[in-house]
Amino acid sequence: MSNYQELSDVVIKGDIKKVKEVTQKLIDAGNDPLSIINEGLIPGINEVGVRFKEGDLFVPEMMRSAQAMKGGVELVKPLMAAENIPTSGKVVIGTVKGDLHDIGKNLVIMMLESSGFNVVDLGVDVPVDKFVQAVKEHNPQVVGMSALLTTTMPVMKAVITALDQENLRSGVKILIGGAPVTPEYADEIGADGFASDAVVATDMCKQVLI
Ligand code: B12
16 A cells, blocks of 8 residues: 555655656555645655755755656646646746756646646746746746745846836736745735745636636
8 A cells, every 4th residue: 555655755765666656556546646746745855855954865865856756746747637628828937047946836837737727838047038038928927936045036036127127017927936935025026926836826827817
């Protein structure tokens, strides 16, 4: 019998083969795909962060765990495939310049797409002008920015300032997220919202369209 704790443990170990195996078993046993992510994979990678901070493991291990987690997410992804809903809006999203973390951003994209949103993924390490260009080109209702490092959070402010300067804020809501980001920070830099996880992010994008 596989359980969520076992899945977290194999993410912590960075064992991609086992992560895939346990994820598949949980899927086969009929577990909810979102619970597999939220109760198995995410607690595992979060524990990796804690151990990294404490100096119990290092970047190569963190990298292996990230790869292992992605292996699990890939298996769950098809199960979240778009229910037959018409496209409800367009979101441009990226991880800001200097930051290579994309697991959380990709989960947000997965949830948005499975809720019928059309998502333009700018990837990681996205410079300010690329966000600005993308808003001009795609005319989205929402711009999403992800930052996982305290050192890259200020780039989100730089993007907002640039969009303001180009008069591109009307009709575009800016949502920010990532582990170190807070609602207070969102207020401080003039973002329209903050979401702590992919489900909340998707709900907020839906609200923008109402
Ligand atoms: C995996 C990981 C890595 C992997 C990333 C692989 C990848 N492809 O993403 C690798 C090994 C590459 C890595 C590298 C580094 N990392 Co790192 N990493 C992590 C770790 C363990 C997990 C991050 C993660 O994926 N979490 C799981 C996801 C699901 O959560 P999430 O990202 O928060 O996303 C959710 C929400 O925040 C929200 N959300 C996210 N984005 C968005 C966007 C929008 C628009 C919205 C609305 C919502 C939203 O929804 C998501 C889904 O629920 C964290 C620890 C942690 N707890 O955050 C450290 C952590 C972020 N890393 C850290 C550090 C220091 C580094 C390095 C500098 C290490 C080094 N010395 O080289 C480098 C930096 C590289 C760079 N330039 O970016 C520190 C940051 C400390 C700080 N205060 O800034 C952390 C906090 C670890 C620690 N405790 O010290 N890392």
